[in-house]
Amino acid sequence: MNEGVYDERRLRDFLAGRTRGFSRRNLLALTAAVGAGAAIPGPALAAGPIVKPLPPELFRQLGTNAETRWSALKDQGYYVPVDRFFVRNHTVTPTIDASTWSLELSGSGLAQAAHFSLNDLRKLPRETRPVAIECAGNGRSYYTSQQGQTVSGTAWGLGGIGVGRWTGVRLSTVLRRAGISRKTVDVQPIGLDPNFVSGGVDLGPVRRPFPIGKAFDDVLLAYELNGEPLPPDHGFPVRVVVPHWIGISSIKWVGRIEVSTEPLFSPWNTQFYRLFGEGYPAEGQPFDRQVIKSAFELDPGTTFPAGVRTRLTGRSWSADGPIRHVQVSTDGGTTWRRARPYGATPGGVWQRWEVDWTPAAGQHTLLARATDVRGNTQPDTARHNTLGYVFDAVVRVPVSAV
Ligand SMILES: Nc1nc2c(c(=O)[nH]1)N[C@H]1C(S)=C(S)[C@@H](COP(=O)(O)O)O[C@H]1N2
Ligand SMILES: [Mo]
Numbered sequence: 001m002n003e004g005v006y007d008e009r010r011l012r013d014f015l016a017g018r019t020r021g022f023s024r025r026n027l028l029a030l031t032a033a034v035g036a037g038a039a040i041p042g043p044a045l046a047a048g049p050i051v052k053p054l055p056p057e058l059f060r061q062l063g064t065n066a067e068t069r070w071s072a073l074k075d076q077g078y079y080v081p082v083d084r085f086f087v088r089n090h091t092v093t094p095t096i097d098a099s100t101w102s103l104e105l106s107g108s109g110l111a112q113a114a115h116f117s118l119n120d121l122r123k124l125p126r127e128t129r130p131v132a133i134e135c136a137g138n139g140r141s142y143y144t145s146q147q148g149q150t151v152s153g154t155a156w157g158l159g160g161i162g163v164g165r166w167t168g169v170r171l172s173t174v175l176r177r178a179g180i181s182r183k184t185v186d187v188q189p190i191g192l193d194p195n196f197v198s199g200g201v202d203l204g205p206v207r208r209p210f211p212i213g214k215a216f217d218d219v220l221l222a223y224e225l226n227g228e229p230l231p232p233d234h235g236f237p238v239r240v241v242v243p244h245w246i247g248i249s250s251i252k253w254v255g256r257i258e259v260s261t262e263p264l265f266s267p268w269n270t271q272f273y274r275l276f277g278e279g280y281p282a283e284g285q286p287f288d289r290q291v292i293k294s295a296f297e298l299d300p301g302t303t304f305p306a307g308v309r310t311r312l313t314g315r316s317w318s319a320d321g322p323i324r325h326v327q328v329s330t331d332g333g334t335t336w337r338r339a340r341p342y343g344a345t346p347g348g349v350w351q352r353w354e355v356d357w358t359p360a361a362g363q364h365t366l367l368a369r370a371t372d373v374r375g376n377t378q379p380d381t382a383r384h385n386t387l388g389y390v391f392d393a394v395v396r397v398p399v400s401a402v
Helices: 001-014 023-033 118-123 141-145 173-177 211-219
Strands: 059-062 065-068 102-106 114-117 127-134 163-168 186-191 220-225 239-242 256-260 292-295 310-318 323-331 340-342 349-358 362-372 397-401
Touching: 001 211, 065 220, 102 118, 102 173, 102 349, 114 173, 127 220, 127 239, 141 256, 141 323, 163 173, 173 211, 173 220, 173 256, 186 211, 211 256, 292 362, 310 323, 323 340
Parallel strands: 102 256
Antiparallel strands: 059 065, 102 114, 127 163, 163 220, 186 256, 220 239, 292 310, 310 349, 323 362, 340 349, 362 397
């Protein structure tokens, strides 16, 4: 499955006007606004877009979203507990009755529509996978604070990621049961949360297509997170989990999956989740995959006792494969040393690491730089795109010691 080839093909389909159920005119108007650096107006804020408690020591709230504080991951295990797993909601967490919920599969890739209740899905062979859900805009605020660049969208720090143990049934199993046609090229899961309205335009339910090759490769229809039923905020009763791909692919509260013998498009792969800006095509560069990043398990501005040895910890991850090594600098990037990896790494999703450090009194800048098994290394500067996606540069973390 080569998603680069898929992206190029779909870009050509899109440019040739081979788009179903989506107006390219809306897109061009909105893209112009986005290209000018205008903020994308968000939906009206409901009283509580997120159901679970968001204590300030665990989360930072950003509109309808909440990012995990990295200090909240210190001394936690490999998996991010639900009480501190980040939430990215386009609107609000819907209330869904699992006893009446069912998943519909329909479209030109099926002779007839098929329906599966939660019990139907639970009776099919189950599988558990460690998978990171990470927002494509994770780290976006650093384009501005570290590179002085203008970007639009939610100003995430690095807390728009969580690694979970997801349990469910393979999407391929369900597609086969539904009688999928060999001519199917794309599938598109559709959320049951309210329609997303952007710039006064109703863009419909949150949805994003992916190719049949990916659907048959490693995608899950998950009904459990970390051994418990999916929490409401993370997609109860069932969400799609698409390993290695940007978070938007993993549609929560899925109600229907469109199965199509023709290429599918939605605003979430035409207007959003494309790279716009200098050096990118005017129509935007499609992308699907997450990049490489590192984070210290502390909040920027933390104060340490001077002259006392402290253990700095963090995590690094890459969608391209397991992490090979991590280098840390405690002097603003002048000198670097290898961090010690520790802990089990089921699925190789991320690597926990540590270094000892005895800070002198004063201000310090911490940096961590990861390299994965494919040789990808975090650069000093991330390549700018106007929507602020896929920030991969080394982050400078200010701390002090007194
Ligand atoms: N139905 C639906 N699915 C969705 C979203 C949404 O708003 N509605 N947000 C997407 C985005 S942008 C991300 S990053 C992930 C976040 O998953 P989480 O909230 O479980 O952390 O869900 C994705 N799936
Ligand atoms: Mo996202």
